[in-house]
């Protein structure tokens with residue numbers, strides 16, 4: 001469903017990606033692993049349209065999406081749970097989960113369905129009962145773990161075909177981290193396609209169908 005072909009990218013005069021290739025089949029969970037500063041987040045920025053690709057191509061469901069605007073890439077069904085969560089301080093939990101919601105893919109239109117049952121508010125609350133309890137709290141009244149759950153819930157509310165998580169368990173208490181990993185297992189069970197960046201190698205290896213390593217901006 002996603003194919004990244006030999007992309008190159010960087011910031012100003014500094015080149016960070018020197019040839020990253022990566023593919024994700026429907027319902028696969030794939031991880032990009034690598035030491036700090038190797039270009040994992042930069043690769044994700046290129047896929048989601050936040051950073052221009054200088055060379056190479058990216059295809060999603062067979063169509064080229066290289067350097068399309070970020071909102072168009074999101075509309076095609078790629079949702080990002082960004083590093084740092086990026087919850088809005090002045091929106092309630094419920095508002096986060098309805099403001100960005102989108103209906104699921106329509107298989108009758110030839111679109112690939114992302115999962116068996118579409119994500120609506122009830123299903124997101126079932127996955128994260130804590131969000132239901134905090135439904136009327138503002139984004140800035142939540143703990144780090146709750147914000148992370150909200151960031152994942154918000155991404156799921158768009159019924160993405162591909163969910164991308166950038167360091168989703170970073171900085172969380174062990175018990176909350178465990179909850180997020182349980183959620184990822186649940187998503188895998190439901191057939192959600194996922195691209196995951198996380199530094200817990202053993203957990204990543206257990207969960208993922210495929211683990212790719214990035215070294216100095218190169219993934220082969």
Ligand SMILES: Nc1ncnc2c1ncn2[C@@H]1O[C@H](COP(=O)(O)OP(=O)(O)OP(=O)(O)O)[C@@H](O)[C@H]1O
Pocket residue numbers: 011016034035036037038039040041042043
């Ligand atoms: N906005 C930016 N402007 C300039 N350089 C940047 C920018 N963002 C990242 N870089 C640099 O690009 C390189 C790759 O960064 P990137 O965030 O992709 O690494 P990463 O593999 O995700 O590592 P980390 O785990 O530390 O986030 C690093 O050297 C970083 O300093």
